[in-house]
Amino acid sequence: MKKYDQYKNSGVEWLGEIPEHWEIKSFKNILIERNEKNQPIKSKEILSLSIDKGVTLYAEKTTNLDRFKDDFTQYKLAYKGDLVFNSMNMIVGAVGVSNYFGCVSPVYYTYHGGLNNSHTSKFYEYLFRCKTVQGVLYSLGKGLIAIDRGEGKYNTLRLKVSRDDLRSMKLPFPNLSEQATIANFLDDKTAKIDQAVTLKQNQIELLKERRQILIHKAVTRGLNPNAKLKESGVKWIGEIPEHWEIKRFRNTFKLGKGLTITKENLTDEGILCVNYGEIHSKFGFEVNPEIHKLKCVHPDYLINNSSSLINEGDFVFADTSEDLQGSGNFTYLNSKEQVFAGYHTVIARPSDNIISRFIAYEFDSLVFRSQIQAKVKGVKVYSITQSILKGLSVLVPPKSEQLEIVNHLDNSTKKIDIAISLKKQEIEKLKEYKMSLIDEVVTGKVKVS
Template sequence: MIKKYKTYKDSGVEWIGKIPIDWTLVKLKFLMEIKSGKSISTELLSDEYDIPVLGGNGILGKTNNYNSESKDIIIGRVGAHCGNIHLLNGKKWVTDNALLVKSKINEEFLTYWLKSLKLNRLANTNAQPLLTGSLIKNQFITIPTDSQVFTQIANYLDYKTNLIDSIIAQKEELIEKLKEQRQAIINEAVTKGLNPNVPLRAYGIEWLGDIPEHWKVVKFRYKFETSKGLTITKANLVDEGIPVVNYGEIHSKFGFEVNPEIHNLKCVIEDYIESNESSLLSKGDFVFADTSEDIEGSGNFTHLNSDIPTFAGYHTIIARLIDNSDYRYFAYFFDSTTYRTQIQNLVKGVKVYSITNKILKDTILFYPPVDEQKNISEYIDFKVNKIFSSIEKLEKSIKKLKEYRQSIISEAVTGKIDVRDWKPKTA
């Protein structure tokens, strides 16, 4: 059982609180050296090399050169990976998207302390978050006077966090399997229907395979009309007005469907209605992101599943059904591997992949009569809602485990618990 230290004193830092009587409050600049990594050209990267290249999100590739060969702490300094922390020993190249830390004390202990600080909160609030070495160096931490305690705390946290990480990994693996199950249900239903005994036939398209013989096959252009989203920037977004969904949110938050009744959307002022009516969505309208940073994101879309009028924002293509087909069926069809593979085979790009009106209009759709469309979409809704419920429970469990992990780290590195006599359990 983990105990507390016998005597504590006030650390002088409000969020740290009380610390063991023989611990010391010290600024990080006295415990480490910190500098920015260096950029590396793509010509110096190759899978044939052995030395890892690290940025803010871990290993980016391999090279045959290095700018450090000691045990170093690497901290992400730019963008979404701000505050990410990795500890790596041996030869490595650390890019300018990361900070390189050389510790003067036990590296594992300092790594855990840095994780407890949640360094991303120190980044500036510009469009591209940035973390600087000077901000980190001036943070206070507390350390024990006995250097052996550094190792004991690090060993304790290694053991505990590895156990927690193992459980998290198992739950994340289960989530991925559930997502694969969802995808399989969608793919089967929108390409074969619900009746396994229905006659099938080939439509002369190699990748299409056999589909029910009574289904129709048409190009996108004959089923949907298209228009563009608003020509705005982030500066035009406000907290109240007409909800608007932008391409970034399609990629990161509201893929597949969006509902302003439950989703937190930014808005534009009502004046946009008069001059931009074609960009205003009705229930069942689709919005495709017109650019993606990777090929896998090509074809990402959402559809409005609400009666609340909502604008499509910047970098989007709107698609509206021109008949009374079931929009929910086509939402699942667009989310199928069969359809997304079409998009991915048509887009071109290197760092940015663009989806054009022409690309969408040239894709091939296949579908049953309206009544059967509705039966298929209701069947998929029923199946995937059960899957989403399971995923939601797992995600909540993972969140709690991560919070528990963070609390254990914080308690150990601030001396709230005494692990000096702790030993791992043996089998």
């Protein structure tokens, strides 16, 4: 991509040089605030902002509308084509052009580019989604910086940018024709990048399905295609090899519970500890302190809480999940290190005739997960109790066959896992390219035509 013929100093530190014919204007002199109240009620559609999806209808979210007042007359209206900001989340890209007519809660700011500026909103949506501008917004934000919600999720979004600070920002202002050219160019390019990302995400899903099929077949039928089969008596499982056993979880594992602690009890030094959030987001299947970084607890917990220590081959289940699909998420300790099971966990210690890695593959299969998902109950949080685990059925082949299946699946799934990892890296590169492209175009570092 080529550059503009001539540049000048913008006088704005974060922006640097801009094309010579571009102007610098205050936000308040570019975009007009929408202050029209929803009274008498003109719209019952409540608008929301998603970082990934832009402006959406609140009804599309999983959360219901009960928390909103019945009277929306004090909400401000937003029209199709308006540029909507979430004052609390704009620092990470919660900015979007609305495709709807509706009303917005007081946490939102709504602006438009005037009657003849149809492309202005779109140009400034791209500008406010670029990393350079987000860095400026971050410096203007006031409030909480980061709250660890567990499961690898963080509220890093609660920095409110005030209306006055937003309106005072100095911004680049290409002429209206160039705004349209830039907006159309980025619409086209980002759509193609998004399509490429979606394609790779679909490929990842297909690889995951293939992995699940391999695991399901191995842990329910074994590796011998000529083995005689029998009915398992469990509808989730169907037929199994005639010489395999089917046992109750309660007869195959001894159950325990993790430490009764909170995140505040975790430290950087001491006795290693694995917690439910890490099971959901980081480890899964297996945890090895030589590979995975774990938080710790004070050694004093060894005095009265030794029952919460896990040994090599022990399993740790997360006892709650935010969705049904996460019910049954677990990890097993693939190390001789001394490790505690942390808060919100259930410990399962296998009997001697179990190879933990085999049973980990079984726990990772849909045939096992379906048993759990049929028993757990919840709306926003799904809980797994020791009682639920005790009633589950577990397939147990002879130990020698367990080892053969483990070796087979280690080899087969490794290839798939490598392929998935490569696809994820490709997705990240595409996303980085998209952000870089937007940044360079809307700040005038490169010219589009």
